[in-house]
Amino acid sequence: MTQHDPALLSAALYGAERALNGAILLTPTSHHALEELSGTLIGVEVTSLQLTLYLALAPGPELRLLSHCEEKPATFVRGSVEDFAALIASDDPAATLINGGIELQGSSASLIRLQQVISQMDIDWEAPLVERLGDVAGHQLAESLRSLFRWGEGARKSLQRQLSEYLLEEGRLTPPKLELEHFFEGVQTLSMQVERAQFKVEKLLAKAAARRDRQ
Amino acid sequence: MNDDAVDTSNSDDSTDFGFTRVDRAAKAGLVREVFDSVASRYDLMNDLMSGGIHRLWKRFTIELSAARAGQTVLDLAGGTGDLAAKFSRLVGPEGRVILADINAAMLEVGRDRLIDTGATGNINVVQADAQSLPFEDGSIDCITIAFGLRNVTDKAMALRSMLRVLRPGGRLLVLEFSKPTSPLLAKIYDQYSFQVLPAMGKLIAQDADSYRYLAESIRQHPDQETLLGLMEEAGFANVSYHNMTGGIVAVHRGFKA
Incomplete structure (x- = not known):
């Protein structure tokens, strides 16, 4: 459903990816938890922006943001910007996933774990x-x-x-x-x-x- | 787009070299001279000319390749090796990346850079002509050719050669300058290509002529639909393309059935 110019989208994803990986680099305490999630692929569809992107966790740990992916993600979530903002900020991501406006396909475990790791990041x-x-x-x-x-x-x-x-x-x-x-x-x-x-x-x-x- | 742009027939002994017609046999030598001249500053000039956007175009091309661990990827006209370095990480130690270019000077720059960045374990460097690839039939999972096809004398022959070495189900990705979709953008782009680009080439690489050739060769290259047709004629299946930055660049993807 992504209809944006691939170059523009790549620029946005490249910036976000660099920022996230920079933050990961500065939080050694999160590395073990992220390594455990290595190989996880999460599809995210932001309905209000008509945007689909994929979040892949690679060994390192390294986070990759992709605008195109041919693998089927184990977890696929669909919702508006507000829904995702609520999930990121939530103290109880499981409850937010159930009660919020996010539509979930597949397993929720890796998504909840990733949200917990990100929210607990303490940058050094x-x-x-x-x-x-x-x-x-x-x-x-x-x-x-x-x-x-x-x-x-x-x-x-x-x-x-x-x-x-x-x-x-x-x-x-x-x-x-x-x-x-x-x-x-x-x-x-x-x-x-x-x-x-x-x-x-x-x-x-x-x-x-x-x-x-x-x- | 000039009608002469699709010069892949064998009916004529001449071909385009920028806006000039030259003997078909002479084109490869002339192109080599251009890239010999710009090799040492090629990446710097690419960054300056595109404002760094060429990295984003390449990033999307890599996503479309869907390259994964264990695969064999051929980076044709790979020159300074920026795509090969990224593929090297994606295919891992059990995979293989072949960095190929017809130009020895560009390959030398690429090889040195790969050694400097430590991306060498699974990369082979090969000097090869895209028109007659020196690889076994059906031995490659994915071929990319980024900003290289327009410099090939016989594009149809090169596409057939690529199809031959691909495995069934393998894919070709052609990243190349194309035709802007908006007339206003096309005008601005023309001004930039023929005024600003040679001036920058003169200032930074002390070589305005080579950069003028680069701009002219972009105009002579087939537009999106024509290249799609050429790929289909060569035998590729499910051919499609994505325009980027308003059609200034397009990435075509085709599969071997």
């Missing part, structure tokens, strides 16, 4: 900085960056918590998570009951029509 900036700037300056800059990232992460979590508290407790603009989950469960149960009732009505109508035909 010190090695490339020391290599370029020397031991002292490189270490100092890496420490400063680490502090900055720690502060940023703390600030993000704090802001998220405060915003959530404001929306729930003070503004009373959104219902609590548990209440919302209960509501969704209710909606899902109702939807299933309606579906069953509809099926029964259709069955009864079919029976009635058959009886009329016999008379």
